[in-house]
Amino acid sequence: xxxxxxxxxxxxxxxxxxxxxxxxxxxxxAAALARVEAYVNGLTTLRARFLQTTQNGASAQGTAWIxxxxxxxFEYDPPEPTLLVAADGQFFHYDxxxxxxxxxxxxxxxxxxxxxxPLRLSGELTVAGVERSGGFLRVTVHxxxxxxxxxxxxAFSEEPMALRQWAVVDAQGFTTRVTxxxxxxxxxxxxxxxxxxxxxxxxxxEQRR
Numbered sequence: 001x002x003x004x005x006x007x008x009x010x011x012x013x014x015x016x017x018x019x020x021x022x023x024x025x026x027x028x029x030a031a032a033l034a035r036v037e038a039y040v041n042g043l044t045t046l047r048a049r050f051l052q053t054t055q056n057g058a059s060a061q062g063t064a065w066i067x068x069x070x071x072x073x074f075e076y077d078p079p080e081p082t083l084l085v086a087a088d089g090q091f092f093h094y095d096x097x098x099x100x101x102x103x104x105x106x107x108x109x110x111x112x113x114x115x116x117x118p119l120r121l122s123g124e125l126t127v128a129g130v131e132r133s134g135g136f137l138r139v140t141v142h143x144x145x146x147x148x149x150x151x152x153x154x155a156f157s158e159e160p161m162a163l164r165q166w167a168v169v170d171a172q173g174f175t176t177r178v179t180x181x182x183x184x185x186x187x188x189x190x191x192x193x194x195x196x197x198x199x200x201x202x203x204x205x206e207q208r209r
Contacts, residue, residue: 022132022133024132029130033139039162040068045067045185045187046066046163046183046184046185047063048184050064053177054174054175054176055175063077065194066115069117070088071189072084073085085194086106091108113152123144126143128140128141132158139153139154140154151168164180165179165180
């Protein structure tokens with residue numbers, strides 16, 4: 001069973017394409033980071049299929065919902081029993097097979113970066129690298145003063161600008177990579193998708209196990 005989820009690492013990454021990535025010249029770096037901030041801060045909703053892979057060859061698929069600035073849901077396809085939901089500054093992890101739930105602060109997870117409001121690639125975050133290759137822009141960041149925890153690299157297509165992948169390496173050097181496909185933005189989501197603190201949400205999980 002595939003157990004290493006999006007929460008597996010604290011907060012590099014693998015390339016989206018095989019082309020060699022080139023660090024951006026300093027003169028282009030600020031403009032690229034400003035473009036990434038503008039894209040993420042302008043994003044309201046995103047729904048996509050995802051493929052998650054690890055360096056040991058394990059993989060899993062599912063559907064992702066991101067509703068900025070505060071909510072996410074990652075539902076894995078069977079037989080993987082994992083459900084991840086972010087809301088109200090918390091990340092909820094549920095194992096349908098074991099019927100076990102756990103909650104961690106959203107700020108302690110790598111995907112907390114995507115829900116920062118507004119996203120600022122400075123201050124609390126340190127940009128460790130900005131690269132471009134094959135039409136993709138990659139930005140690697142870690143929490144300021146906490147680089148030993150790990151890093152996350154976000155990969156964006158540039159024409160048009162769209163989030164396509166992220167990859168995380170934890171403090172032990174284990175890489176987890178998530179690639180998005182069938183991306184749709186601007187849709188309306190049912191708030192109940194993210195309401196894990198609502199008793200009815202837990203009841204529904206029990207009925208679907």
